[in-house]
Amino acid sequence: MPVKGVKQAPIVVEKDSVTVRGIELKGQWNRMFEPRVIDDYDLTHLDRVAALSGGESIEFCYQCGKCVPVCPVDVVGNYGPRKIVRKLQLGVDLTEDADLWLCTTCMNCLRVCPKEVDMIKIMPAVREQAILDGKFVPPELQKTFENIARYGNPQGESPRKRADWAKEAGVPVPIMASVKRPVDVLLYVGSYPSYHPRGKDAARAMARVLTALGVDFAILGHEEKEDGDSVRLAGEKGLYETLADSTIKTLAKYRFNRIVVFGPHEYNAFKNVYPKFAAENGLAWDYAILHYTQFLAERLDQLTPLLKKPIEITTTFHDPCYLGRHNGEYDAPRRLLAAIPGVTLVEMGRSRENGYCCGGGGGGMWLDSFAGGHQKMRLSERRVQEAVEYGASLLSVCCPYEVSRFEDGVKSTGNDGKLIVRDIIEMIDEAMRAE
Ligand code: SF4
């Protein structure tokens, strides 16, 4: 009975069914005041994901929602593991849903998930199944797979031209097959520094910096191929295995003390993924692997006196997901930036462990058009806006995917003239040049 002066709670009316954005929500699931019964769900699609090798942890989710606010895709759309699990419970087949291709495997959800729901294993497993079942695969990704299978690089460039960048480095860049002796450093260049115009700028800068430091290094030249880690994460496991097998056998022909890589994705492949593949296939793999920022940070005593030209600029730094969260390296790039005279570093809110994602991981590098149709803006565009909001004039990076992604983002968000993008190696190279 209503009590005078006491506001009455609204009467709850349960509808049998409503449809929200094309998904039917049965009334029973809106009864927060009654116990839920797990077998009221149709578990067909959830079970299918959980049955895949790598998909098991999808079943661990208990819908706490911690993953959604940290997911970079949710910032520009409607995403996150919790939402994907919910869709599976509501009868959506993930192998036929656009969400399958949007996860960048950035690992921020796994960092906070109390149940260790591992999207870095789940998504590649479901993508592989979608490919095997002949389901829809975004055409731009298919084209990239074809290019890599045929030419050994995503751009579809001639393998014979892989070392052409070195002709304009201004210093000799030895090639392993020609030096015919052991070297200290095998520099694994990667596809974007080998072929992309801005990547080539960074590769040339790297050659000059290593030469100035007196490092005994060489590259594989046309024997080098795409490492395949992003191919694996995008679901083409067979192609990844072919690439890994080829790279492991090529490297076994030569003698060197360590491998220095340009890219965080190669770093992750060589450090965490190739050892398992090699062991399973009776191949040798026992190398010291360093990202270039780690290699140079170890030589700061030698490097710092060479950095004579001040670069008066306020920069912010974008942590690559596969160097930071996946491999725990946050300090080496910052130590290099701190060594460049004139540079002031401002940190963005989403940095280090909670760093934002450029959108390039997990095959995202080759899915920009597709992802653009399912998000308000690209992740790279959101990150560019953030860098500007924090007052930076320079966005510094150390992943070959990022220079081109962010430079495109600067243009498309109308920030031309406000923000420039540079690889840290380019800044070191510039600071080495006397006025
Ligand atoms: S944080 Fe983990 S358990 Fe919580 S909703 Fe997300 S995936 Fe599920």
Ligand code: SF4
């Ligand atoms: S791995 Fe990254 S992009 Fe994928 S669901 Fe988790 S937080 Fe989102």
